[in-house]
Amino acid sequence: MVDKVLKGNGLYWGWLTLLLMIMGAGAIAYLVQFNYGLGATGMSRDVTWGIYISQFTFLVGVAAGGLMLVLPYYLHDYKSFGRITLLGEFMAIAAVIMCLMFIIADLGQPMRAMNVILHPSPNSMLFYDMIVLNGYLFLNVLCGFVVLSSEYRGIKYPNWVKPFIYLSIPWAISIHTVTAFLYCGLPGRHFWLTAVLAPRFLASAFAAGPALLLVIALIMKRTANFDVGQTAKDKLVTIIGYAAIINFFLLGCEVFVGYYSNIPGHMHTLDYLFFGLVDHSTGVMHNNLVPFMRASVAMGILGIIMLFIARRQKSDAMLATSCILIFVAFWIDKGLGLVLGGFVPTPMEHIVEYVPTVVELTVTAGVWSTGFFILTLLYKLVVAVKRDSEANLKVS
């Protein structure tokens, strides 16, 4: 079965080569960071987490987003998702691997990472994050490959795997909930200290994950002649659209609580992200995330509108554009604003801004490329197996 990834056209090999080159650059950049220390990044005493942890947070969402494809198929026997459920499970595998790589990249002493297991600390949310992320990876590898190999052999997946599939559904919720708990349980960080953080994480995840999947599905329709089907696409539009709307509703709740209560701590970070914030001890205006955050809101709303128009007009090009808009909008929201914004202002009410370095961006690109590399191989496998099994069905 695995040999199927070794057969491909020039585009396939060209894409893999490109990814390998970026992965190589990322590995070199990581060596630079490993030898110098995390000072090679733009992080500082005041902004202690940067683009690594923000990518990690966003990608946990992408992984959890796979749930939206798994749940209808296995729990509600929604047959139209037959061709994309496995894609959802395999997207989760690639996303969790990226998450783990970003965590390792962010550690000051990566060689001591196993201390989390050697000295388990159930009081720390990071302890639970380790359990749920690795557990989710295990569940998706197990379920994904058992289901795929059954399909390869032309049989239905065995019953023993069903409990694992059912377990993976609440587990997907747990990974993003625990990731939100990393932030929203910290006293003194007002922007993160909100009970809607976990729900909002899930809403944006259930939009961004399926949006990425739909874009990839549309690309595969053109490059691999693999069509997930109109019904599945239409259903995904509903899922992505409503999840994205719920995310904006929750963002609106945050804005209301902050500005109507008029409590400075609740307004500071929102001010910083959307309007810019003046440091009162220096009089300097800080606003380097404002263009990104405003673009994020605009792209998100535009994406939602276009998404439903695209479905009515049955336009794949417009569908892809709207999904990209939503994905990028939520990437900015969670992959930049949420983590970086939370550190502004500092606990001593100063404003310190963060700008990632070239080393940091190269490592980040390397990790993303690794994720897409794994995703490409897995999807190649799924497409080949699906095509074989469907051809066999027609013959018989």
Add this chain to the structure above:
Amino acid sequence: MDNRRRKFLKLAGLTAAAGVAVPMLGSRAQAVSGHGAAPAAHGNDGHEAAPTGVRQGLVIDSGKFHDNPGLAEKCQKVCHDYHNVPKFPNSKDEIKWIWTDKFPNVFPDHSHYKKDARLSAMNILALCNHCDNPPCVRACPTGATFKNSDGVVMMDFHRCIGCRFCMAACPYGARSFNWRSPRGSENGKPFIKNYNQEFPSRMRGVVEKCSLCSWRTKQGKDPLCVEEANKGVEGAMVFGDLNDPHSEISQILRQRFTIQRKPSLGTKPSIFYII
């Protein structure tokens, strides 16, 4: 409601201690006692339980520092020199254990619109609060930061994995990270100017902070900053056991009006300020 939450926390704490290390059991028992406004967990009568064990703390008389310019800087120098705290050319790499800032920055919750000239001009000493209920210890995934039996929040530099969760968790900005090796140098200038052989320097990739000179206080001495401050003005800083009603610090706390940093967060700082 509060009692139920406390019971849950205690249970969680016990589970934690059982999984981590035996010494933590002792400190966990302390974590629910001590100074603060929240009702204690013992019994359902809502009365605060008598504090048990030792809890080291400080009173800082900010007025005395204000009247003696330069004294706070001396305290910082003696601390940073002894503990091999490096000086980096780039401010983003900064490491500090004790430092000064303006009143609205050290006490953002206490700051108000019309401050008198003295308060506005004041530079207030800031350092680790050695909270009775430390969020950093709760956040640490390896037990590398922990509460000692004397209430002091400590760092195990050899266990720290450098995830910096504690830095995000600390509401006082008291923690620093070794973004690069403090043992190195740039343009021929070492980051640690005069290396003190009596105290270990750290390696890159770990978090560090004030330890309230636990290595000295174990021998019955005052922390270095306290000793230095009192050389300048007697009573500028007082160190002692907050749980001992007869200690000098307890007597001062009974007599004087003091404030803590961000008391609303429930961390129960062990550092008190006379303004």
